Amino acid sequence: MVDVKIYTTPTCPYCIKAKDYFTKKGVKYTEYNVAQDRKALQEMIKLSGGRSVPVITAGDEVMIGFNQARFDEILEEGK
C-alpha cells in the first residue's frame, strides 16, 4: 500500500471529499492541518510550490487538489 499524506484546512470541502474517499477505499492516511501546524504549512508550500489545499502525496507523487482518477491509478500501481 502506498504512503498517503494529506495537507488540509478544517474548512476545506475538497479536503473532506478526499478524506471521505480514502475512508471509503480503506486507504490509511496521515493528515496535517496546515491552518494550525506552521511547520507542516512550510513543508506543504515546499512540496507543492503553492498555497492551496488540499495537497496530497501518494508515494512519490504530489497532487495539488484531489484528482480521484489519478489517485485510483496510483493505488493500482502501488499494489
Added chain:
Amino acid sequence: MDPQHELMIIGCGPAAITAAIYAARKRIETMIVSKDIGGQVATTFGIENYPGFRYITGPELVDKFVEQMNQFDIEQHIGERVTELSRVGGYFVAVTEAGKEFSSKAAIIATGAHPRELGVPGEERYRGKGVSYCATCDAPLFADATVAVVGGGNSALSAAFELSRIANKVYLISRREWRADEAPLIEGVKASANIEPITGYVVEQIAGEEMVKGVTLKPRGGNGRRSLTIDGIFIEIGLKPNSDFAKELVAVNDYGEIMADCDTFTGVPGLFAAGDVTNVKDKQIVIAAGQGALATMGVFEYLLKKR
C-alpha cells in the same frame, strides 16, 4: 437506429439528482452522465437553507442525495465530461471527452456552473500559488498575510470578512458599488478595520515570482493605476455556467446561461435544462432541485406524446 435510452441527464448535482429520482419513480428508463458528483454542493462548507436540515455540510448533503438516487436502477457514467450535445434524427446524442457516445429520446441539461475567472495576465500562472477561487478552503493559509479579494457580491464580501479575521490586511477590489445585499455581512465588512475597500477599479495584472507578489489595478474611467503588494488574491466574481457543450443546440444569454422557460423547457423538443446552468434568476440548491423535478415532469409529458 433507436436511441440507447429514454432519458439522458447530463450533470450530477441537486438538479440532476432530483430529476433522476423523479424519473425513476415515473418508470422512465434513465441514464446519468457527469464529470463529477455533487457539483458545487460537494465543495460547499455548510448549508443552512435546505429544508429538512438545520445545518449540514455540502459533502454530507451530496451523500444523502446520492443514497436516495442509488435505491433506483439508474445507469451512471461518472467521471465522463460531455463535450458535445446534438440532435440527430429527433434523438439526442452526447459525446464525452473520452470519446464515448450516448443517445436518448429526451435529455435534461443540469451541468451547473463553476467560479468565473478574471481572464487577466498572471491569473492562470499563479493559480494555487496565491490565486484562489475558494476562500473557504485557502483562507487559513494566509495568516498574517496581505491579501486581496476581487468582487462586490455576497460571496466576495463574505470572503473578505472571513479573511479579515486571519490575514493582516485585506483589500476588497470591486469595479463598481457592492452588489452584496446581506445586511449583517455588509455591516461586518464595514466594521472590520483591516479591510480596505477599493471601489471603481479593475484588476489589470497579477504579478509575482514563484508565488503571487502583487497586483496592478486600473480605474474604470480615467488614469491612475495602483499597484498593491499582496501575498494572495481571492477571485469571487460570480459563476460561469457549464454550457459550452450545448451552445450549438440551445440558446444562451450573454452570461452563457441556457435559456429555459419557467417549466425548464429550452424550446428544443424533448430538451430541458435545470439549475445553475440556466437563466433561472437565483442560484440556490433548493431552486435547482425544484427545477430538476419540473424538468422530469416535462420529459414525462414529452415521452407520452411521442409514444
